[in-house]
Amino acid sequence: MTVSARLADFVAASRWEDIPAPARHEAKRALLSYFGTALGGSRDIATQHLLQVLSRFSGPAEAGIIGHQLRLDMLSAAFLNAAASNVFDFDDTHDPTIIHPTAPVAPVLFALAEHRPVAGRELLHAFVLGVEIECRLGNAVSPEHYARGWHITSTCGAFGAAIAAGKLLGLVPRQLVWALGSASSQASGLVETLGTMAKSVGVGGAARGGLFAALLAQQGLAGPDEPIAGPRGFAHVTAASPDFARLTNGLGESWEILANMIKPYPCGVVLNAVIDAAMVLRQRLGGKLADIAQLEVVAHPLLRQRTDRPAPLSGREAQVSAHHAVAATLLHGLPGVDQFGDAWVGREDVIALRAKVYLVDDAAMPVGAVRLSAQTTDGRLFRVEIAEARGSRSHPLSDAEIEQKLRRLCQHGCPGLDPAPLIDAVWSLDEQADAGVLMRLARP
C-alpha cells in the first residue's frame, strides 16, 4: 500500500469521536488565533493588492473575506483569507516544522461552509485532519525542505488544504489520493520571498490550490498513485531523504495539532523571550526610560546571529531585530502589529532607545533563554532573566490571552467589528449546527 493511500484511508475512515478532547480544544485555539490574525491583516497593503486583483476575476459572491463586507467565489476567498491571516507572520506555528498550519487550511473549510451548511464539528474534524497531514508531511521532509529554501507553510499547506477540503466534501480514498496529486502539481512557495508581499502569493495559493485540487478530484480528475512518496513525487523532489515513517507512524494515536503554538508577539519567535524580559523590565523601571544608559541582552549566540539588527529600516526588518523588540516594548508595553510596523521603526524615541541596546553571547545559556540588564545613568542595574518564553509549547498562551490577542488584532485591522460574539462562537464551534455563522460574525 502506498504512503499516499495510507494517508487517504486514514482520513476517509476518521470519525469525530476519534479526535481526543485536547486536540479539539487546541483546534479551537488555533481558529481563534486565525480569526484574530486574519482580522488584523485584513487591511494590510499586500492583502489589499491581492483583493483588488482577485475581486476583478471573481465568480459568484459566495464566500466572505474576514474583516470585509465583500464576498468572492470560494477559491478566491480561500486565497485571500489565507494570505491575510499570515501576512504578519503572527499566526500559529507548528513547533517541529515552523509550519503556520492554520492559514492554508482553515479558510478552505470556512469557504465550503458558506456554500453549503456544515456542522461545527464537521469543520473542526476536517480542520484537525488537514493540519495532521500537512504537519506530518512537514515532519517527513524536515529539516532539509525549509533549509533548501522551501516556504514550508505554502508547500505542505497545499496538501493540508486538499485533505481538509476533501474530508468535508466526503471524498473516497481514491479521490483523496487524486486531490493530493493535484495539490502536488501546485505546491510552491520560496523562502526567498519572505519579508516581501510575494510571500502571500504562496500562502494564498496553498489554500486556493488545495481547495481546487479537492474539487477537481470530486469531479474525477485523476492523478498519480503516489504523489507524495513516488520517485518523482513531492517528498523526494523537495528533500533528498524524506522520512516516510514520520508521515504514517502512529496515525490516529498522536496529533500534530498538539504541537501547535500560538504566538504572543507579531515578530520572529526567537524574540519572544526578549520581549518577555522587556515587559518585566518595563514594570521594574516604572516608566523611567530616560534614565537608561545601556541595555544588555545576553543569550545563546543563536539569538545574536538571527536578530543583531541595531538599526532596522522597515517593519519587516524590525520583526527580527532584538534592539527594536527591546526598545518598542519598553516604550509601549505589550507590543502589537503597530509596534513592529514602519511608523514605529522610524520614531525618534524608538531610535534613541534602540541605540542603547547591545547583544552579548553566552554559549552556556540554553537556546531560548535571555538575560536582559538595564544600566541607568546614575549607576543602578536592573536585571531580568527569562528561562522560557511565553508561547512556547511548555509555556503556552492561556485561552484568555488568545482571546485578548484576537481583540487587539480586531482593533488594529477592523475596529468597526465587535469581536465578542465571534470569540464565543469559536469556543462553541463543536455545538454549532452551521459553521458558516462564524464568517458572518467576522464581517464588519
Add this chain to the structure above:
Amino acid sequence: MTVSARLADFVAASRWEDIPAPARHEAKRALLSYFGTALGGSRDIATQHLLQVLSRFSGPAEAGIIGHQLRLDMLSAAFLNAAASNVFDFDDTHDPTIIHPTAPVAPVLFALAEHRPVAGRELLHAFVLGVEIECRLGNAVSPEHYARGWHITSTCGAFGAAIAAGKLLGLVPRQLVWALGSASSQASGLVETLGTMAKSVGVGGAARGGLFAALLAQQGLAGPDEPIAGPRGFAHVTAASPDFARLTNGLGESWEILANMIKPYPCGVVLNAVIDAAMVLRQRLGGKLADIAQLEVVAHPLLRQRTDRPAPLSGREAQVSAHHAVAATLLHGLPGVDQFGDAWVGREDVIALRAKVYLVDDAAMPVGAVRLSAQTTDGRLFRVEIAEARGSRSHPLSDAEIEQKLRRLCQHGCPGLDPAPLIDAVWSLDEQADAGVLMRLARP
C-alpha cells in the same frame, strides 16, 4: 546588478525591430502548432474536468476557450487553453530543455488581447520574449531540474508567462522583477504527475500563475530583488548548480525560439524516427500487411530502454511503445491522436501486428537513427533506414506540414470549425491590428 534585474531590463527595453525575421517566423509556427494542439485537446477528458470546475468559479466572460463557445475570465481562460494545448504532449518542444514553451505563454497573451486591443506584432513580440526567458531559465537549471523531478514546462512556464504578460502590460523593470517574484511563489509541477490528468493542473497553473503575477506586479505587489538567482530563489532551490551565464549571456543576440521543434506525431519524440521508417515501409509494402512475419527495429540501446513496451494497456503507454508506433503506422499511415488513444491500443489488428515487432540494440548507431526491417512469410525482406527523424531541429516540419497538423487536430477535437481562416490569420499576425481576432477564429 542582479540576474533578475538584467532579464527585466532586457525585456522592458526590447523593441519589435530587435526581433530578427527568423525568430518572428518561428514564433508564428509555434502559434500555429498551439492552436492546433489546443483545438485537438479541447474535448479531452482532463480538459473537460478542468473546464467544469473552473467555469463554476469564473468571473467576467472576457476570454475565449479554444474550440469552445464558452468564455471565462482571463485567468481561467489562460489556465484552460494552456492545459488543453499540452494535454496530448503534442505541442512544440524546446530542444535543449524539452520545455513545451508555447503552452504556458501563448494563452496568457491571447487572454489579454481579448480584453483590450493588442496589435499582432505586440503579441508576437511579447510571445518571443516570454519564450526567451522561460527557455533560458530552463537552460540555466538543466539538466538537474528535470532529472530531480520537476516538470520543467510547468515550473519555468510560470516565469515565461509572467514576462510575456508583463511585457504586454507595459510593466517597468522593477515591476517585471516583482512579477518574477510572484511567479516564483507559484512555480510548481512534478514529473510524477506525467501520464495522469494532474499534469494538466501544473501546466494550466503555470499560465494562470504567470498572468496573475504580472497583474499583481502592475497593482504594486512587490517581491524579492532576486527571485531567480537569490540564495533561496527558484534556481538554487530547484537545481544544485544553476548556470546563470546561460540566462544572461547573449541576450538579444541569440533567440531560444529558434531551438523550438514542432512535433510530427502525438507520442514520445524518441519514436519519431520509428514512425518515419514505418511510413516509408508502409508505402513499400503496398498495404500487404498480412504477409508480414516479423518486424525488427534496430537502434541505439536508448530506444529500447525507453520504448520496449510490446503490450501497452492504455493510450498513455502506447505513446512510449515502439511496438505500437510501428503497428499503428503500418495499419493507418500518418498517425494522429486517435492512433495513440485507448481505442486503438485495444484493436485486434493492432495487437496482432504489435506482436510481430521486436527491438534490437546496436550501440554503434547514432541516437535517433533507426533501421526497420520487415520479413514476409514468403521470405522477402524490406529494409528502411532513417538517419534523422522529422521534427528534429535539422529536419523540421515544413510550414505546410504544420498547417496540416492543425487541420488534423481541428478535425479531431473541433470538427465543426473551418481552420482555414485561422491558419491565414496566424501567418499574417504581425500585420493584424487586433490579435484577439485569432481567438474568434478558434471558436466553433
